[in-house]
Amino acid sequence: MNIVKPASVADAVSAAKAVAGSGGDVAYLAGGHTLIPAMKARLRDPEQLVDLAALDDLRGIIEADGRLWMGAMTRHRDVAEQAGRIPALTEMALLIGDPQVRNRGTLGGALANNDPAADYPAAALALEAVIETDRASHAAADFFQGMFFTALEDGELIRRVGFRIPKRAAYAKFRHPASRYALSGVFVAELDEGIWRVAVTGCGQEGVFRWPEAEEALATGTDIASVTPPAASLMSSDIHASAEYRAHLCTVMLAQAAQGLQ
Amino acid sequence: MTPMTLNGTPITVDAAPTELLVNVLRDDLGKTGTHIGCDTSQCGACNVLMNGEPVKSCTILLAQAEGAAITTVEGLAEGGKLHPMQAAFKEEHGLQCGFCTPGMIIAGIGIAERHGAGVDDATIAHELEGNLCRCTGYVNIVKAIRKGAADMGAGA
Numbered sequence: 001m002n003i004v005k006p007a008s009v010a011d012a013v014s015a016a017k018a019v020a021g022s023g024g025d026v027a028y029l030a031g032g033h034t035l036i037p038a039m040k041a042r043l044r045d046p047e048q049l050v051d052l053a054a055l056d057d058l059r060g061i062i063e064a065d066g067r068l069w070m071g072a073m074t075r076h077r078d079v080a081e082q083a084g085r086i087p088a089l090t091e092m093a094l095l096i097g098d099p100q101v102r103n104r105g106t107l108g109g110a111l112a113n114n115d116p117a118a119d120y121p122a123a124a125l126a127l128e129a130v131i132e133t134d135r136a137s138h139a140a141a142d143f144f145q146g147m148f149f150t151a152l153e154d155g156e157l158i159r160r161v162g163f164r165i166p167k168r169a170a171y172a173k174f175r176h177p178a179s180r181y182a183l184s185g186v187f188v189a190e191l192d193e194g195i196w197r198v199a200v201t202g203c204g205q206e207g208v209f210r211w212p213e214a215e216e217a218l219a220t221g222t223d224i225a226s227v228t229p230p231a232a233s234l235m236s237s238d239i240h241a242s243a244e245y246r247a248h249l250c251t252v253m254l255a256q257a258a259q260g261l262q
Numbered sequence: 263m264t265p266m267t268l269n270g271t272p273i274t275v276d277a278a279p280t281e282l283l284v285n286v287l288r289d290d291l292g293k294t295g296t297h298i299g300c301d302t303s304q305c306g307a308c309n310v311l312m313n314g315e316p317v318k319s320c321t322i323l324l325a326q327a328e329g330a331a332i333t334t335v336e337g338l339a340e341g342g343k344l345h346p347m348q349a350a351f352k353e354e355h356g357l358q359c360g361f362c363t364p365g366m367i368i369a370g371i372g373i374a375e376r377h378g379a380g381v382d383d384a385t386i387a388h389e390l391e392g393n394l395c396r397c398t399g400y401v402n403i404v405k406a407i408r409k410g411a412a413d414m415g416a417g418a
Contacts, residue, residue: 001280005277030322036303036323097303098391100309101318166325180391
């Protein structure tokens, strides 16, 4: 296994292309807090790692055009400390992993991996994020394509992500007590007056999804306690939680998020 | 060869750049105070300071530590005097078997740096979510970090 540390996005992409073009397995290394555990578990065995640590223009947070734009290498800690323009995002970032994980893990890494229990996909879907890469601009609605799958092509590198600044939003998460990943995570956002988005992570067999019944209830002012839970047949089920339990947790997290809107 | 600063001393490390930092620290550099508890990024026994911030060295490659300042538990005491956080763990009996202790002390320093001398117990408990202890029940660890943070703030 080799590792290179390119000095520019263009160099990073061509380093990845060189290996992928000859049929080799190549992986971008951001914070490494998903990739390295996956490698230790022998789920990934790339022959080439492309370390993005030197790409300083992939860091930082700015506000423009009604969006909060964050560089792909922005760490969870930085989001927690600097994304105050969207309080729900800072709140969400503080629920990821633990302080040591937040010192390393990155926004871009989390989105590119699209773990079905990760938090950022819910925020990206609810806040209609735009995911800009070295070659394209993806709407979040088209970006997440099932568990661990995204619209990214081989070697495509996320540069930055723009989250719509909502009128108000909140995230509620039921955490697995050891891994801190979501058993159910519900991100609620009012984008414009009466326009609501509700995105759910941690539950779906195909990863993050929108919950139209919950959006409808928030838009019409219906009692959210009466919202139909997501179908149990769409829920994942494992030793930690059954499909029925996860579906129920969604309604509990929805109520918590709706109470915590800011 | 990978250059870094280890416990204040500039060094170059002759090990595979894709080796885990924790293995390099323990096997190549002899800093066995950094422990391996779970190897799955959950227990925090392998915590070290990287440029002053606590990180899990089981989830960092040597190449990622290139040019960084790494501080292990061996590098905390100065001139034979324990770091205030180490002294607090001793005074408050914040350990039993001691296996998790180096990681707890490193995490405690990070908590003190971010939350200051007056950090409260609830904050400490929340911030320790990435550190597992199988002996103490955490009560004395929280007390030790509260005292350590106060003593660090007082410049002890």
